[in-house]
Each structure stands twice: as C-alpha cells, then as structure tokens.
Amino acid sequence: MKTSIATVSISGGLADKLHAIAGAGYGGAEIFENDLLSAPESAAEIGRIMAGLGLSCTMFQPFRDLEGMPEPQRGAAFERIKRKFAVMEALGTDLVLLCSNCSPLASADRQAMLDDLHALGELAAAHGKRVAYEALAWGRHVHDHRDAWALVRDVDHPAIGLVLDSFHSLARGVPSASIGDIRPDKLFLVQVADAPFLDMDYLNWSRHFRCMPGQGDFALAEYAAAIARAGYDGWWSLEIFNDRFRMGSASRIARDGHRALLAMDDAAARLLRRPAPMPPRVATTGVAFIEFAASHEEAEDFGRLFHALGFAPVARHRSKDVVRWRQGAINLVVNSEPEGLAHSFDMVHGGSVCAIGLTVADQPAALARAEALGIPRFGQAVGPGEWEIPSLRGVGGSLLYLVDEATREAMWAEEFPHPVAGAPRADLTRIDHVAQSMHYEEFLSWLLYYTALLDVTKTPQLEITDPMGLVTSQAVENADRSLRFTLNGSLAAQSLTARFIQNYFGAGVQHIAFACEDVFAAAERARDAGLPFLEIGPNYYEDIEARFGLEPALVARMAALNILYDRDGEAEYFQFYSRAVAKRVFFEVVERRGYDGYGAANAAIRLNAQARFRDRGEG
Numbered sequence: 001m002k003t004s005i006a007t008v009s010i011s012g013g014l015a016d017k018l019h020a021i022a023g024a025g026y027g028g029a030e031i032f033e034n035d036l037l038s039a040p041e042s043a044a045e046i047g048r049i050m051a052g053l054g055l056s057c058t059m060f061q062p063f064r065d066l067e068g069m070p071e072p073q074r075g076a077a078f079e080r081i082k083r084k085f086a087v088m089e090a091l092g093t094d095l096v097l098l099c100s101n102c103s104p105l106a107s108a109d110r111q112a113m114l115d116d117l118h119a120l121g122e123l124a125a126a127h128g129k130r131v132a133y134e135a136l137a138w139g140r141h142v143h144d145h146r147d148a149w150a151l152v153r154d155v156d157h158p159a160i161g162l163v164l165d166s167f168h169s170l171a172r173g174v175p176s177a178s179i180g181d182i183r184p185d186k187l188f189l190v191q192v193a194d195a196p197f198l199d200m201d202y203l204n205w206s207r208h209f210r211c212m213p214g215q216g217d218f219a220l221a222e223y224a225a226a227i228a229r230a231g232y233d234g235w236w237s238l239e240i241f242n243d244r245f246r247m248g249s250a251s252r253i254a255r256d257g258h259r260a261l262l263a264m265d266d267a268a269a270r271l272l273r274r275p276a277p278m279p280p281r282v283a284t285t286g287v288a289f290i291e292f293a294a295s296h297e298e299a300e301d302f303g304r305l306f307h308a309l310g311f312a313p314v315a316r317h318r319s320k321d322v323v324r325w326r327q328g329a330i331n332l333v334v335n336s337e338p339e340g341l342a343h344s345f346d347m348v349h350g351g352s353v354c355a356i357g358l359t360v361a362d363q364p365a366a367l368a369r370a371e372a373l374g375i376p377r378f379g380q381a382v383g384p385g386e387w388e389i390p391s392l393r394g395v396g397g398s399l400l401y402l403v404d405e406a407t408r409e410a411m412w413a414e415e416f417p418h419p420v421a422g423a424p425r426a427d428l429t430r431i432d433h434v435a436q437s438m439h440y441e442e443f444l445s446w447l448l449y450y451t452a453l454l455d456v457t458k459t460p461q462l463e464i465t466d467p468m469g470l471v472t473s474q475a476v477e478n479a480d481r482s483l484r485f486t487l488n489g490s491l492a493a494q495s496l497t498a499r500f501i502q503n504y505f506g507a508g509v510q511h512i513a514f515a516c517e518d519v520f521a522a523a524e525r526a527r528d529a530g531l532p533f534l535e536i537g538p539n540y541y542e543d544i545e546a547r548f549g550l551e552p553a554l555v556a557r558m559a560a561l562n563i564l565y566d567r568d569g570e571a572e573y574f575q576f577y578s579r580a581v582a583k584r585v586f587f588e589v590v591e592r593r594g595y596d597g598y599g600a601a602n603a604a605i606r607l608n609a610q611a612r613f614r615d616r617g618e619g
C-alpha cells in the first residue's frame with residue numbers, strides 16, 4: 001500500500017510535520033497550502049526536505065472556486081492556479097486538488113462547468129500538471145462523488161481526474177458500490193478519513209471530527225475494497241481535520257494514522273478475498289492473568305482486598321518475588337521483585353496493574369500482526385528455565401502478554417511450582433472487564449491499538465457525567481465477550497478519570513470487574529470478610545425502586561450491600577464496587593442476567609460516590 005498523509009492532519013511547523021510523517025513510515029505527504037504559507041522555508045526548500053526524507057509530494061491542496069464562476073472571478077481563478085503550478089513545480093508534485101465550487105456565485109450550468117474544467121485541463125497540461133477534482137459534501141452544486149465523476153468522465157481530458165475522499169462520500173451515505181463506475185486511470189488520488197456518526201452540518205463535522213480509519217463509524221474497509229476492486233493502485237492519503245489531533249503529539253498521530261491505513265488495507269484485502277498483507281486480527285479467548293506491580297507494603301494492601309473478595313494466594317514463582325492468586329478462572333499475579341519492569345512500574349506509578357496477559361491461539365501470528373502494525377514488542381531478560389512469554393507495549397507503558405492457549409497450564413505449573421496453602425472461595429468466576437483510563441488525547445489512539453490488533457468490535461461511544469466534567473467511554477469486546485476492555489478518556493482536568501491519571505502518573509488500569517453467578521452471596525461474603533465497599537446513598541435506591549418497579553425487599557437487600565442495578569429490556573445487571581487501593585485501582589463485581597452493557601446509567605452514581613470520598617480526603 002502506498003501511504004500518504006496531508007500535512008494538515010498533524011501538529012507543528014511544516015518541516016517538523018514532514019519529519020514525523022517520514023518517521024512513521026509513510027511514503028508521501030500532501031502539502032496543505034496553509035502549512036506552506038506559514039513555513040519559513042521556501043517551496044523549493046520544502047521540496048528538498050521531502051526528497052531528503054524519502055517522501056513523495058503526493059498532492060498540493062486545496063484550490064477552490066473555479067468551475068462555473070462568472071467573470072471576473074473566473075479569470076482571476078485561472079490566473080491564481082497558474083501561480084500554484086509554479087509552487088507545485090518547486091515542491092515536486094504535478095497534482096493539485098480542486099474542491100467542488102462552494103461559492104454562492106457558482107453557476108449550476110453543467111456545460112459551463114465542463115467548459116471550465118476542460119480549459120483548466122489544457123492549462124494544467126501546458127504546465128505539465130494534473131488536477132484532481134473533489135466533490136465536497138457541502139459543494140454548492142457538486143457534492144456527490146458520482147456527479148464529480150460524471151463531470152470528469154465527460155470532460156475527458158488527460159489532465160483532469162478525480163479525487164475520492166471517504167469523508168465526503170460516506171458522510172452523505174453515497175453507496176460505495178458506485179465507485180465501480182469510476183475508471184481507475186481517472187482516479188488520481190484517494191483521501192481517507194473516518195468520523196463518528198453525528199447529526200450536524202457537513203462542514204463542521206468534516207472540519208472538527210474526522211479521525212483515523214477505525215476510530216470512527218464509517219464502513220471504510222468496504223469503501224477501500226470498492227476502490228481496490230475498481231483497479232486503483234495509487235496513493236492512499238489520510239486527510240484528517242481534527243483540532244484535538246492538532247493539539248497532540250505529531251509523531252503519535254502520524255504513527256496512529258499509518259497503523260490505521262495498514263489495518264484498513266488488510267481488512268479490505270480480506271473482504272476482496274485477496275492475499276492479506278498481514279496475519280488476521282488476533283483471536284483471544286480472554287484474560288489469562290492480570291499482573292500487579294507492588295512493593296511488599298502495597299502487596300499487603302492488595303492482598304487484603306483480594307482476600308476479602310475470595311481470592312487466595314496459591315503459588316509462588318520459581319525464583320522471583322511473585323505470587324499467584326486465584327479464584328475461579330481468574331489469575332492475579334502480584335510482582336514485588338526489586339528490579340525489572342514491574343519494579344520500575346511501581347516506582348513510577350505506585351502499586352498498580354503493570355501487565356495483562358491475553359490468551360491467544362496463535363502466538364507467532366499475533367506477534368507478526370503486531371509487528372506489521374508497528375506495535376513495539378517488549379524484551380526483558382528471562383532467567384534460567386523461565387518461560388519467555390512475548391509481550392507488547394500497551395496502555396501507559398504497561399505490557400500486553402500473549403499467552404499461548406495450548407501451553408498455558410504448563411506455564412503456570414513450571415513458573416509457579418511452590419504451592420501456598422491458600423483456599424479460594426468460589427464466588428467470582430472470571431474477569432468480566434478491565435477498565436483503562438487515559439487522557440482524551442490518547443483515547444482514540446488506544447482504541448485503534450486494540451481494534452487493529454485484536455479481533456474485537458467497538459461499542460458505541462458514551463459520554464458519562466463525572467461530578468467535575470465529562471468522560472468519554474467506549475468498550476472493545478470479542479465475539480463471545482470473553483474479552484472486554486472499557487476505555488475512558490477525560491478532557492476535564494478535575495474529573496475523577498483525570499485525577500486517576502494524575503495519581504497514577506499516566507494512563508492505566510483503573511478498575512477490574514469480576515463476574516459472579518450470585519451477586520448477593522458474593523457481596524455478603526465480601527462484607528463478612530471485611531471488603532471496604534463503595535457506599536451508595538439512599539436516594540439511588542428510592543429512584544431505582546420507582547424507575548424499575550422493583551420489589552421493596554429486593555431493593556432493601558441491594559441497599560444493604562451497596563449493589564447497583566440496571567436493566568435493558570428483560571436483561572438485568574447487578575454490580576458493586578470496592579474502595580480504591582491507594583486512590584489508583586478499584587474492583588467491581590458484576591452479575592449479568594443476559595445483560596451486555598456496563599451499567600453506564602450507574603457510572604455517574606459511582607463517580608459521585610467516589611468523589612465524596614475524595615472530598616473527605618479518604619481517596
């Protein structure tokens with residue numbers, strides 16, 4: 001795949017942008033005119049920088065308001081574009097983008113448009129240049145790629161072609177099957193952007209909410225497949241207008257974009273049943289373990305909570321200061337080693353989750369996909385006779401281990417041969433979900449990481465009201481929901497999510513939810529074992545009794561155990577929370593009765609309850 005990105009997509013000065021783009025692995029870049037205008041370097045110097053970085057200049061853009069204009073604007077536009085041809089010459093590109101006319105002066109006369117585009121083709125050809133015509137979703141008369149294509153086809157000039165931009169096509173719901181009508185030699189460039197489905201005007205939607213393929217809601221794999229099926233083999237160029245991206249790290253956004261393009265290419269190849277460029281998205285059968293980095297003192301704090309929840313330490317590591325706790329199919333590993341990643345993690349973050357182990361059926365394929373997507377692998381010295389479980393860098397510098405399904409039990413037996421006389425209860429059965437918190441700027445980045453790497457789907461994005469601001473929340477889940485991660489991103493500096501990030505010094509696991517089959521029994525035994533519960537106030541219980549028409553006796557039982565409730569049709573959800581350990585990580589217990597969500601309706605209640613502890617200084 002020939003990858004490119006428009007310089008408007010990322011932050012910084014033009015030269016810095018080009019370095020970030022080259023560093024992320026793109027072959028080309030579109031030069032956005034405003035970036036050039038504000039750069040201290042001349043067009044020729046930018047052209048030399050690009051050549052030095054090995055970047056092709058894929059297009060100069062945009063040029064506006066030419067076809068169907070009355071005089072004197074028409075003549076002025078033709079004069080203007082001649083000057084742009086000189087700039088393009090210096091930059092080293094022969095291609096310029098012409099947006100469909102948005103001017104109120106533009107004529108709807110199709111013949112006038114054809115005549116102007118033909119005259120433009122003659123002018124461009126005389127300068128050795130080509131023009132790619134784009135239907136803007138808010139173009140005055142041309143706002144559908146089918147109409148833009150019909151004009152380009154009928155102009156029939158070698159210097160006039162089409163640019164397809166997925167935003168303009170998919171925001172308007174233009175069927176991707178219509179791309180099959182376009183002649184591949186007339187498709188000069190493809191621009192790619194995703195976006196969330198929003199009910200707003202096209203211009204503002206496009207200018208502020210575009211995102212990388214896979215981060216939004218558009219059917220981009222199908223779109224890319226339709227283009228590839230039509231025979232296109234040119235550049236695939238990201239054009240992402242997003243204020244938040246332009247506030248973020250240029251290199252991170254550039255890397256995300258490159259990863260997103262490769263994942264889209266892979267998905268399109270699979271739709272077309274063509275040879276795929278990388279192994280398939282990684283199928284996982286769930287969370288094999290969660291590893292906590294904790295000093296001995298912190299390990300005791302965690303241990304008290306684990307005990308109260310029914311876990312017991314069952315084995316020690318063969319050579320390291322690491323303990324395996326178990327209950328049901330859940331494995332929690334507490335690492336108190338005085339060196340290595342867990343120790344440095346503990347030094348930076350305090351006692352917290354430093355790694356998650358995922359069970360995978362095909363470890364080598366999983367690693368190959370990660371490598372193809374540019375996800376860094378983590379290497380740590382392995383002691384004599386120890387298993388080397390490959391791992392990838394994950395959220396906040398934590399690790400994502402890829403545990404081989406077939407040898408998992410052997411791994412536990414060999415790595416943790418020293419039994420501890422612990423007897424877990426049988427209240428909690430498995431890990432239901434893992435919630436990770438991060439700054440909003442990173443939110444889409446990690447969403448893409450999971451959806452590109454793993455065979456998971458996204459749930460719709462939710463906005464949750466925190467007492468001090470809004471939190472964006474979205475889950476990724478595999479088909480049988482043995483893996484569920486929820487991602488939470490906060491823009492508000494004082495929200496609890498943001499406070500977590502401050503206390504934690506970065507993004508990380510904020511809570512872990514365990515599944516059970518009898519939430520009342522689990523809560524009673526946890527209470528008897530001394531679990532510090534997150535207390536829920538009486539107003540909540542009055543409300544749910546009325547809202548759901550629940551039996552007062554049931555509500556009283558829930559209130560006594562701080563159990564929260566949600567219902568979706570006939571499906572029911574029960575959940576309770578522990579208090580946080582060192583303000584960083586807390587635990588949840590859920591019972592699902594056919595329910596597939598995460599109790600979003602209760603999130604504000606939970607956040608307010610946690611905020612009360614904060615206000616009392618109890619963390």
Ligand code: MG
Pocket residue numbers: 134165191239
């Ligand atoms: Mg565009």
Ligand code: MG
Pocket residue numbers: 433435511513588598
């Ligand atoms: Mg939860």
